[in-house]
Amino acid sequence: MIDYALMNQCLYEGKAAEVEQMTRAALAEGRPVREVLESGLIAGMSVVGEDFKHNILYVPEVLIAARAMKAGMAVLKPLLATPGAANAQAGRLLMGTVRGDLHDIGKNLVCMMAEGAGFVVKDIGVDQSVEKFLAAAEEFKPDIIGMSALLTTTMAYMQTVIDGFEAAGHGGIKMTIGGAPISQMFADEIGADGHGSDAANAVDLFLYLMGKGPAPAAATKKGAAAATTIVATQPVATAPGARSRCQILYWRDLPASVKAWDDAEETKLELSPRFAARIDAVAQSLGLVKGDDYVAQLRWGEEFERPGPPSGKFGSFSSSKRNAVIPSSLV
Numbered sequence: 001m002i003d004y005a006l007m008n009q010c011l012y013e014g015k016a017a018e019v020e021q022m023t024r025a026a027l028a029e030g031r032p033v034r035e036v037l038e039s040g041l042i043a044g045m046s047v048v049g050e051d052f053k054h055n056i057l058y059v060p061e062v063l064i065a066a067r068a069m070k071a072g073m074a075v076l077k078p079l080l081a082t083p084g085a086a087n088a089q090a091g092r093l094l095m096g097t098v099r100g101d102l103h104d105i106g107k108n109l110v111c112m113m114a115e116g117a118g119f120v121v122k123d124i125g126v127d128q129s130v131e132k133f134l135a136a137a138e139e140f141k142p143d144i145i146g147m148s149a150l151l152t153t154t155m156a157y158m159q160t161v162i163d164g165f166e167a168a169g170h171g172g173i174k175m176t177i178g179g180a181p182i183s184q185m186f187a188d189e190i191g192a193d194g195h196g197s198d199a200a201n202a203v204d205l206f207l208y209l210m211g212k213g214p215a216p217a218a219a220t221k222k223g224a225a226a227a228t229t230i231v232a233t234q235p236v237a238t239a240p241g242a243r244s245r246c247q248i249l250y251w252r253d254l255p256a257s258v259k260a261w262d263d264a265e266e267t268k269l270e271l272s273p274r275f276a277a278r279i280d281a282v283a284q285s286l287g288l289v290k291g292d293d294y295v296a297q298l299r300w301g302e303e304f305e306r307p308g309p310p311s312g313k314f315g316s317f318s319s320s321k322r323n324a325v326i327p328s329s330l331v
């Protein structure tokens with residue numbers, strides 16, 4: 001009998017072959033596809049997300065877990081994406097992850113489930129500019145655009161896409177958005193026609209916008225506020241003489257995040273959004289925007305010591321150290 005806790009653990013550890021095999025085994029045993037997706041795959045990825053947030057996992061491990069998730073999703077895809085005859089021709093959906101953002105697991109799931117609900121889907125991939133959305137729409141003639149963003153630094157770009165469609169006279173196309181930091185309030189703020197909090201909710205939204213289903217319950221995302229917290233900018237009281245160790249995760253020569261620890265605690269110091277913006281700009285200019293190419297640029301720097309506790313202010317690096325590791329234009 002399928003052990004979902006073990007399956008979650010295998011996903012967490014990035015064991016793609018095991019996750020794929022367990023997905024097949026769960027289906028062979030007659031488990032419903034949605035149950036395997038939610039209890040076997042999505043539940044495992046939520047633990048990864050939590051541990052990423054709490055500094056237990058770092059980008060390379062998350063990427064390996066993401067590959068295991070994709071191995072399981074590939075098994076489920078034919079089942080999720082086969083439309084029932086009754087639902088055929090539900091509408092045309094153009095999906096993409098917005099510029100600067102490489103997260104595609106959620107987008108891929110939405111695409112699969114929308115296909116399963118009878119939509120003809122065109123997925124234009126990750127890191128898509130307004131120009132690329134517009135060009136794809138000219139060709140594909142969608143009823144609905146679906147934009148995905150997982151970063152608070154990229155979600156603002158959704159507004160650029162919506163404005164771009166409006167300016168190009170495509171106001172009739174329904175604009176929908178989704179991703180971990182997205183809320184109904186944000187959707188209202190940028191003039192989107194709706195947001196979906198998960199793939200099932202996304203499909204309900206698309207059907208509703210096509211006049212083929214009831215209005216979905218407005219869903220808001222818990223944790224959106226937490227996701228915007230920038231830990232490192234919060235000064236904390238410093239015990240006299242306290243020191244901690246630090247290590248910087250670089251994307252090429254640009255700091256992507258910092259971990260700091262002492263004997264009692266370890267913490268991840270989030271950097272100002274300017275760092276992510278700079279990495280994005282360089283990644284764009286070098287064409288390193290695919291997941292593997294992007295992650296291949298990451299490496300840990302040398303450990304060093306700094307005054308203060310691990311959760312202290314980022315600016316409390318000694319100035320010589322800071323000048324050595326952080327481009328002055330970004331400080």
Ligand code: B12
Nearest residue numbers: 049102103104105106146148151152178179196198199202
């Ligand atoms: C996997 C992952 C990665 C992988 C992505 C692999 C891949 N191929 O997608 C890798 C390792 C590459 C990665 C990189 C980074 N990541 Co990341 N990542 C995650 C993680 C752990 C899981 C995301 C995921 O796949 N969830 C599972 C899917 C099923 O859920 P979902 O994406 O939310 O999608 C569902 C809904 O949102 C909705 N939906 C999604 N899209 C759409 C679209 C529409 C139209 C609709 C209606 C609905 C909808 O339906 C989906 C299906 O149910 C999240 C943590 C989290 N809690 O989200 C962090 C997270 C998103 N990442 C984060 C960060 C910081 C980064 C990096 C900047 C790290 C770094 N220092 O380099 C880079 C950014 C790279 C880039 N430029 O994009 C932060 C973002 C914080 C913030 N405030 O912005 C998070 C929240 C982790 C954290 N708490 O710190 N990441």
